[in-house]
Amino acid sequence: MATDPLFTTREIQLAESPAGLPEPEHFTIAQRPVPVPGSGQVVVRHRYFLVFPGLRTLIGGQADGVPLPRIHVGDTLFGPAVGEVVAAAPGGPLRPGDLVTHLLGWREHALVAAADCTPLAGDVLPDPVAQLSSxxxxxxxxxxxxxxxxxxxxxxxxxxxxxxxxxxxxxxxxxxxxxxxxxxxxxxxxxxxxxxxxxxxxxxxxxxxxxxxxxxxxxxxxxxxxxxxxxxxxxxxxxxxxxxxxxxxxxxxxxxxxxxxxxxxxxxxxxxxxxxxxxxxxxxxxxxHPEVAAEWTKRFGDWLRSGEITFPHVRVQGMDQAPRALQELFEGRHFGTVVVELPPA
Known part of the structure; x- marks a missing residue:
C-alpha cells in the first residue's frame, strides 16, 4: 500500500481490551498518511459512519459465527460508512466525486477495494445519511x-x-x-x-x-x-x-x-x-436474504418522500467525539440511529 506523505488522516483504534463495557479511554485516535490507491482500489473520504452496538461483540472477543472479524488491541474499528471517492486507480468503475457506502468506517479516509463499495444513486434516498439506517x-x-x-x-x-x-x-x-x-x-x-x-x-x-x-x-x-x-x-x-x-x-x-x-x-x-x-x-x-437491502432502500426512499416514515437519528460531530458516542449508545442516551458526522475536507 502506497501512501501520500503530504497528507495525513486519523482513525480510531482499540487501545486496550475493556473488562466490561468499552469506554473512551479504551480507544485512541491514531494519525497515518493518506494511502494511495493501487489497482482495483479507491480512497474514500468519509462524511458519516455508524455507531452500533455490534462493536461490543467484536471487541469482547466472542465473535464466533459472526460474519465480521474480531477487533484486537491495535486494530482500527470498522462499520458502515458513507463517503466520497477522492482518489481512484485508473480504469476502475469509480471516479473521484462518487458517493459510496462500505464497511470501513471509524476513520477519516479509507483505502477500499472498489468491489467492496456500493455506489449511491442520488435519487433513491433524499439524504445520504439515511444509507446508514438499520x-x-x-x-x-x-x-x-x-x-x-x-x-x-x-x-x-x-x-x-x-x-x-x-x-x-x-x-x-x-x-x-x-x-x-x-x-x-x-x-x-x-x-x-x-x-x-x-x-x-x-x-x-x-x-x-x-x-x-x-x-x-x-x-x-x-x-x-x-x-x-x-x-x-x-x-x-x-x-x-x-x-x-x-x-x-x-x-x-x-x-x-x-x-x-x-x-x-x-x-x-x-x-x-x-x-x-x-x-x-x-x-x-x-x-x-440478500435481496432485502435493495428492496428496503427503494421502499424507504418512497416512504421518506411521502412523509409516511421518518429517520430518527443523532449526528455526533467529529472523530474526537466518536468513542464518547459509543459509550452513550451503551448507556441508552440516544434515540434512534447514532452516526458520527465528519466536517468537509
Missing part, C-alpha cells in the same frame, strides 16, 4: 420471517434504538393494527408514542413486564420483533397468541450488559407455550 433488518424480519398481516398486534423490543425506531412505523405500514414497544426510559417511551405512533410502550423496571404487556395487549401479541432477548423475550413468549411469529434481530441484553462479553444473551423460554400456541421463532440474518 431499517433493512427490521423490514426483512417483518416481511420474510414474521410476515406482518393486517390486524396484527406487533411487539418491538428495544423500540428506541436504530432498528426499533423504524420497525414500529414499518409494521404499521405493513398493516399492523396495534404496535407496542419497549424501552428503558419513560422519556423515550413518550417519544415513541408522540413521534413514531406506537400505541403503547412498556418500560422494564419495578412493574413486572408480564403485567405491562397484559395491559398493552390484553388479547396477546401476533408478532414479535426482538432486538433485546433476555427477560423481554421471556415475557413475549408468555404473551404470544396462537400462531404468533417471532423474529429475533438483536441481542442487546447481552451486548449492553457489563457482566457479559457481548457474545451471549441467555433467556428462559417456556417451550411448552411455544408448542401449545404454535409459535414460530426465527433468527434474522441479512445474509440469508
Amino acid at each position: 431499517g433493512s433488518a427490521a423490514y426483512g424480519a417483518l416481511t420474510r420471517l414474521a410476515e406482518v398481516r393486517p390486524g396484527d398486534t406487533v411487539f418491538v423490543t428495544g423500540a428506541a434504538g436504530a432498528v426499533g425506531t423504524l420497525a414500529g412505523p414499518v409494521a404499521r405500514l405493513l398493516g399492523a393494527a396495534r404496535v407496542i414497544g419497549s424501552t428503558r426510559s419513560a422519556a423515550k417511551a413518550e417519544r415513541l408514542r408522540a413521534e413514531l405512533g406506537y400505541d403503547a410502550v412498556v418500560v422494564p423496571g419495578p412493574r413486572p413486564l408480564d403485567e405491562q404487556l397484559a395491559a398493552a395487549a390484553p388479547d396477546g401479541i401476533d408478532v414479535l420483533l426482538d432486538n433485546v432477548g433476555g427477560e423481554q423475550l421471556t415475557a413475549a413468549v408468555r404473551a404470544a397468541r396462537r400462531g404468533a411469529r417471532f423474529a429475533l434481530v438483536g441481542a442487546l441484553a447481552g451486548q449492553l450488559s457489563p457482566d457479559r462479553d457481548g457474545g451471549s444473551a441467555p433467556a428462559e423460554i417456556d417451550t411448552f407455550r411455544l408448542v401449545n400456541q404454535g409459535v414460530s421463532l426465527y433468527g434474522y440474518s441479512g445474509q440469508d
Whole structure:
C-alpha cells in the first residue's frame, strides 16, 4: 500500500481490551498518511459512519459465527460508512466525486477495494445519511420471517434504538393494527408514542413486564420483533397468541450488559407455550436474504418522500467525539440511529 506523505488522516483504534463495557479511554485516535490507491482500489473520504452496538461483540472477543472479524488491541474499528471517492486507480468503475457506502468506517479516509463499495444513486434516498439506517433488518424480519398481516398486534423490543425506531412505523405500514414497544426510559417511551405512533410502550423496571404487556395487549401479541432477548423475550413468549411469529434481530441484553462479553444473551423460554400456541421463532440474518437491502432502500426512499416514515437519528460531530458516542449508545442516551458526522475536507 502506497501512501501520500503530504497528507495525513486519523482513525480510531482499540487501545486496550475493556473488562466490561468499552469506554473512551479504551480507544485512541491514531494519525497515518493518506494511502494511495493501487489497482482495483479507491480512497474514500468519509462524511458519516455508524455507531452500533455490534462493536461490543467484536471487541469482547466472542465473535464466533459472526460474519465480521474480531477487533484486537491495535486494530482500527470498522462499520458502515458513507463517503466520497477522492482518489481512484485508473480504469476502475469509480471516479473521484462518487458517493459510496462500505464497511470501513471509524476513520477519516479509507483505502477500499472498489468491489467492496456500493455506489449511491442520488435519487433513491433524499439524504445520504439515511444509507446508514438499520431499517433493512427490521423490514426483512417483518416481511420474510414474521410476515406482518393486517390486524396484527406487533411487539418491538428495544423500540428506541436504530432498528426499533423504524420497525414500529414499518409494521404499521405493513398493516399492523396495534404496535407496542419497549424501552428503558419513560422519556423515550413518550417519544415513541408522540413521534413514531406506537400505541403503547412498556418500560422494564419495578412493574413486572408480564403485567405491562397484559395491559398493552390484553388479547396477546401476533408478532414479535426482538432486538433485546433476555427477560423481554421471556415475557413475549408468555404473551404470544396462537400462531404468533417471532423474529429475533438483536441481542442487546447481552451486548449492553457489563457482566457479559457481548457474545451471549441467555433467556428462559417456556417451550411448552411455544408448542401449545404454535409459535414460530426465527433468527434474522441479512445474509440469508440478500435481496432485502435493495428492496428496503427503494421502499424507504418512497416512504421518506411521502412523509409516511421518518429517520430518527443523532449526528455526533467529529472523530474526537466518536468513542464518547459509543459509550452513550451503551448507556441508552440516544434515540434512534447514532452516526458520527465528519466536517468537509
